[in-house]
Amino acid sequence: MTEASAAPLATPTAEAAGPATPRPVLVVDFGAQYAQLIARRVREAKVYSEIVPHTWSVEQMLAKDPAAIILSGGPSSVYAQGAPFVDPALFEAGVPVMGICYGFQAMAQALGGEVAQTGRREYGGTEVEVCEAGVLLSGTPDHQTTWMSHGDAVHRAPEGFEVLATSSGSPVAAFEDKGRRLFGVQWHPEVKHSAHGQTVLEHFLYDGAGLSPDWTASNVVADQVAAIRSQVGDARVICGLSGGVDSSVAAALVQKAVGDQLTCVFVDHGLLREGEVEQVERDFVDATGVNLVIRDEKERFLTALAGHTDPETKRKIIGREFIRAFEDAAREIVEAAGDDGGEVKFLVQGTLYPDVVESGGGEGAANIKSHHNVGGLPDDLQFELVEPLRTLFKDEVRAVGLELGVPEVIVWRQPFPGPGLGIRIIGEVTAERLDTLRAADAIAREELTKAGLDREIWQCPVVLLADVRSVGVQGDGRTYGHPVVLRPVSSEDAMTADWTRLPYDVLSTISTRITNEVADVNRVTLDVTSKPPATIEWE
Structure with missing residues (x-):
């Protein structure tokens, strides 16, 4: 085991106030292939978003204190037996709502409109004709190309709604009830093939829901630093550092929050690319001055992986052995400190939102593969996790890294999975x-x-x-x-x-x-x- 350290990049200031959690725009996932993309487009508009499953009750959604709600697309027909539905009570809660594709049809049906097959499916690029701009389509062309994917259509808008657009296969392609702040479109504005899609989403967020574009990297840093201080207090923390952008930015955030309470642990599991260890010491330690412990654990991981070929098994083994290595490191850190500090209670991980979603950890998400730092964690984990990036996408993490002063050579490093060459x-x-x-x-x-x-x-x-x-x-x-x-x-x-x-x-x-x-x-x-x-x- 070796150590490296230098002058710290940032130290904690005086005691901070508790974390400020932004009110989310909830994206209700009806099984859409684009649900995550909707959430991303909302964030690109500098408004915070989260994905929740369609199985949530209205009470569960409102408990999140949403600033607005977007109903995603999905593969079902709203009139099919067992199809997901929207509780009409959602539209009486006073929260601005926008329906997209299936969500648009489910909204129309729940509010008394008519949804039926048209006999003419619309897939891919589709031209719509704007008959009334309203809030959603203000400033967009009278004829515009959109991206559609549906076989059903809204034939009659609910009472009180104004029809904004039509297409050859959709008698009602967009509508809104401005007074009740309810909106919907048949097409997918989140897809870049919809020429004015981002504008439509921003009209809903800014003009329809009255939100401000104030969710920025600076706000993320301030919120997370406060949250970390609130969670950690004066306890000792270790961070699993890989040298990639995710763990590096997570470490920089925690260091800004708690200073030398943090020790980073780099586990050389033998699954690294050429020059990986040297890169971490040269770039990250030199730039941040973080306390770094490097552990040679090649034999541990190779022995544990011997004879295994199943991908899920390999990921879970790697996740388990990472934790065992961190536990050993924590004991040695405490022993080296003697009476100068207590036990290590927290483990920092650079977990991102896509990791959570693909591991089935997102609300209602299917388990695509168990990321070693989510679905691969052992049940007997001895640490409390600190995951300041858990709600962020990769480009958002990079923006936070630049805000923190993390070197560009690290911020723009190509992603490399924690399980390394093992997968x-x-x-x-x-x-x-x-x-x-x-x-x-x-x-x-x-x-x-x-x-x-x-x-x-x-x-x-x-x-x-x-x-x-x-x-x-x-x-x-x-x-x-x-x-x-x-x-x-x-x-x-x-x-x-x-x-x-x-x-x-x-x-x-x-x-x-x-x-x-x-x-x-x-x-x-x-x-x-x-x-x-x-x-x-x-x-």
Whole structure:
């Protein structure tokens, strides 16, 4: 175990007031593929949002003291047996509500309007005609392209509503009751294919709901620093630092809140990329002066992972062993301090909102995969968690990092999963396979940097298909080696992503170098799948 430290970047000021929690705009998820995107678009308008399930009662929603509510799209027909519905009491609560697609139809039906099949489905780009601008469509063109995905339509608006727009397949494509602050559109304004979608959402938020665009990185920092001080008090804290943007920003927030009560612990689990440990010491410690303990735990993790190939099992093992390593570190920190401090009660993690949603930890969310720091945590966790980024998306975390003065080399670092290369090896994780993948990954990263593409892509996982072999020819002889997969993706927040169209010459160079320089690899392939249907990581 080694330690590194320097002069602290920030120390806590006098006792702060309790945390100020912003009133959320609730996005009610009816099973929409775009529910997370709606929440993001609201946040882009500098208004705080949270996602909740459609199974929540009106009382549960109102208990959150929402500033407004948005009803998302969904795959059902509102008149089908067992379809999700909206309690009409929601519209009597005095909270501004906007319905989108299915949410629009559910609102219309709940308030006495008519929803039925049109016999003409509308999918993709659809032109709507504005017949009355109202609040929602103020300042937008009379004819505009929107993105639709529906087979049913509102045929008659509820009493008291003004029809704002129509389309060839939707007799009522938008409506509003300005007096009751109720609004709705048939299309998806959250999708960028809807030409004026963000404007429509902002009209609802600012003009319809009367909200102000005041949820900024500065406010997030102030709120979280106060929340951390309130939670932690004068107790000791450790932070699982990986060197990535998430854990680095979380550590910087906690350090700003409680100063030298924080010790960062970097666990070298043997699943890291080339140069990872040196990067953490050089960039983060030098910039922040945080107290850092580095633990060599390679043998612990490799032993625990031996013989396991199931992705969920590997993630849970890695999550468990991280906690065991942090527990050992905490005991040693206390022993080293002697009588100068008490036990370590808190563990800081850089958990993000997408981690929570994909792990099934979001309200009503399906478990896509258990992130090691959410669904992979052991039941007998000895620490209380401090997760100051749990409600944020990646781009929001970067904004907070810049606000805190975290170096840009860290803020703009490409994401790297906590389980590391362990979930980029398809099959059992062994030291030899890690060496192979580490070498291939280093080549890909080096060539992407040379080509100036680091800021053009979100990340480029390199995946080793360890349980697959293919025939090749090298040096006039037959080989039977492993393929690797390049997975370059572009994304804003990791909830959705598209594969990045890298230049062919860059791909060629990467392929040639990997097959020439990395033993046991004789084939390089390219993953050209978006998310959805695929996740960014293969496991």
